[in-house]
Amino acid sequence: MSAFDTVIRLVYLAAATCFVLGLHLMNSPVTARRGNLLSAGGMTAGIVAALAVLFHAGTARPAALLVVAAGAVAGAGAGLVGARRVKMTAMPQLVSLFNAVGGGAAALVGVHDFLRLGGAPMDVRNSVPLALDTVIGAVTFSGSLVASGKLQGVVPGRPIVFPGSRWTSLALATAMGVAAVMLAAGVGGTAPLAVLALAALAFGVAMVLPIGGADMPVVISLLNAFTGTAVAMAGFVIGNTLLIIAGALVGASGAILTRLMAAAMNRSIGNVIAGGFGTADGAAPVTAGAGRVRAVSADDVAVQLAYAAKVVFVPGYGLAAAQAQHGLHDLAEILERRGVEVSYAVHPVAGRMPGHMNVLLAEAGVPYSQLKEMDEVNPEFPRVDVALVVGANDVTNPAARRPGSAISGMPILDVDRAKSVIVVKRSMGHGYAGIDNELYTDPKTGMYFADAKKAMAEITAAVKTLVG
Structure with a gap:
């Protein structure tokens, strides 16, 4: 291992430590602000280290660097504008959008890595994380967009259960399962990946539409856990330790929070996902x-x-x-x-x-x-x-x-x-x-x-x- 590799791994370790300590500090409102800053500092260090690896490898083409720079500027600008303009009452919608961005980015990592190999058969250690990354990321992306729309009022906040919705979800889940197995087994070329991604996007919509009302906080937490899991899978796909750690932390903390929120409503997570419970708060007159x-x-x-x-x-x-x-x-x-x-x-x-x-x-x-x-x-x-x-x-x-x-x-x-x-x-x-x-x-x-x-x-x- 070269000195450069050692430094990069130490930076990743320090960043991961910042994530863990940041999560701990977020347990209390008194220390949550410091925890957020500490976690952001760790993420900044991780991004700098990842860019250093890119430059050190000598494989970064000018066009690719231009895309990275443009993406960084656009993302930072959007984040700054959102932080200044979005009201606290609209924060749930923004969090749902963040979940969508994280899940979508993770899914794109899997798709890109598969296409980079030209659809050639992969080792199971790579194909399984890639399939999980694609399906979880795509479900999170579309489901989070629907959740954000419900919270914003663009999509009706009440549970939307259309005829045959349960059978539709079952069919989509079956399609995802078959496509994931084919992808992991290296059968069918790029077709299983396309079916997997499209079925997962549709499943995310079908999963969140029937959920509404007081179940929405649980759904936001659950989608946050999905985002973390997708990011962790993306880390396995590209071999980035920091992505694996960060995604695992988000996934685990989101899952714990989802369980706590469901318990606070005396609702099982299965019942929440099944949907169809409750209505949006009405404004009926006194009668x-x-x-x-x-x-x-x-x-x-x-x-x-x-x-x-x-x-x-x-x-x-x-x-x-x-x-x-x-x-x-x-x-x-x-x-x-x-x-x-x-x-x-x-x-x-x-x-x-x-x-x-x-x-x-x-x-x-x-x-x-x-x-x-x-x-x-x-x-x-x-x-x-x-x-x-x-x-x-x-x-x-x-x-x-x-x-x-x-x-x-x-x-x-x-x-x-x-x-x-x-x-x-x-x-x-x-x-x-x-x-x-x-x-x-x-x-x-x-x-x-x-x-x-x-x-x-x-x-x-x-x-x-x-x-x-």
């Missing part, structure tokens, strides 16, 4: 059938909050969609100046992706120490004077505690055990599970019907008027 609902005014809410000793805010997707996180924090600051103890209860699937709500609240200036996870905050609710629910629905529904409902067994925030509950919501529309929320008809619950951002402004103004 006569909701006679037991008690509507309250901004002044009513202000009195309860201003004279409470302990208040817990429960943010949900409605807060994120209305971009009301800053208004919620402003209200909290006023209450804290009066000596009210304020904290935030964050359900694992609050928002549209894992950690989305934590990032939104941190962006608004909420101290990390006030963010409470479900297991930590639930025992405190019986001692809470007022629980203010802002745009959260299914994750606060007491129906989850009894058998027979669509969300039975789903871990929820025990807001109904607080002394008083205020729910800020646009209407009596159902959540993603499509069932009534029993919290809304609890005698101690007051419903404040308004857009979350408007409601925060009105309640804050009422509190200021009340306390002078």
Whole structure:
């Protein structure tokens, strides 16, 4: 091994170490920013080392270098523009696009490597990773694009189940399996690769279309795990150790997160993939059938909050969609100046992706120490004077505690055990599970019907008027 090879391997090792430490630091909101920077530094070092290998080999043609440079400039420019312009409420869509880019790039690596060999038979150690790289990368690419479209509203967010969809998915899966075996066995030339790629692209669309509503955070996590796995396979295809390590870390962490998110909804991953569950949050008007609902005014809410000793805010997707996180924090600051103890209860699937709500609240200036996870905050609710629910629905529904409902067994925030509950919501529309929320008809619950951002402004103004 030459001195140059030794240096490159040491750089790859240092980069991999940065990835591992970065993931560890991302376990806590307090250290997540440092973890992100450390991981980005490791990736930068890895890219520089890969380019050094390219130049050192002496095989880089000017045209190829021009393509690499153009790609680097375009990618960096797009990343910079996205980071500055994309709002935090649209971050799930951006993450889905990142998943699509990662999966698509990994699939192209496999396709290019196969075509470079002219479709000649390969050793099984190369053909198997190549087949897996192509199929996982292509599924991730098309599936992530559909997921991003659902989150953005370009594709309907509800589950889309067309006649024969299950049989279509089964046929596509069978085609992928046969083509993958032929590709790994070196039979059929380039035809199996074409069938594999096209069937995988179609399967990604067919897999994500039937999924919607509250299952979307799980899907995003799952597609992230797919991206990592595809990248790891691409690393095996081209023999790059750093790609293998980085992809394995992303794949493993994404799989763990997917399992945790599914458990937080009491849904198996198989049921999520099967799709067809739930609806997008509706905006149905208050009807006569909701006679037991008690509507309250901004002044009513202000009195309860201003004279409470302990208040817990429960943010949900409605807060994120209305971009009301800053208004919620402003209200909290006023209450804290009066000596009210304020904290935030964050359900694992609050928002549209894992950690989305934590990032939104941190962006608004909420101290990390006030963010409470479900297991930590639930025992405190019986001692809470007022629980203010802002745009959260299914994750606060007491129906989850009894058998027979669509969300039975789903871990929820025990807001109904607080002394008083205020729910800020646009209407009596159902959540993603499509069932009534029993919290809304609890005698101690007051419903404040308004857009979350408007409601925060009105309640804050009422509190200021009340306390002078």
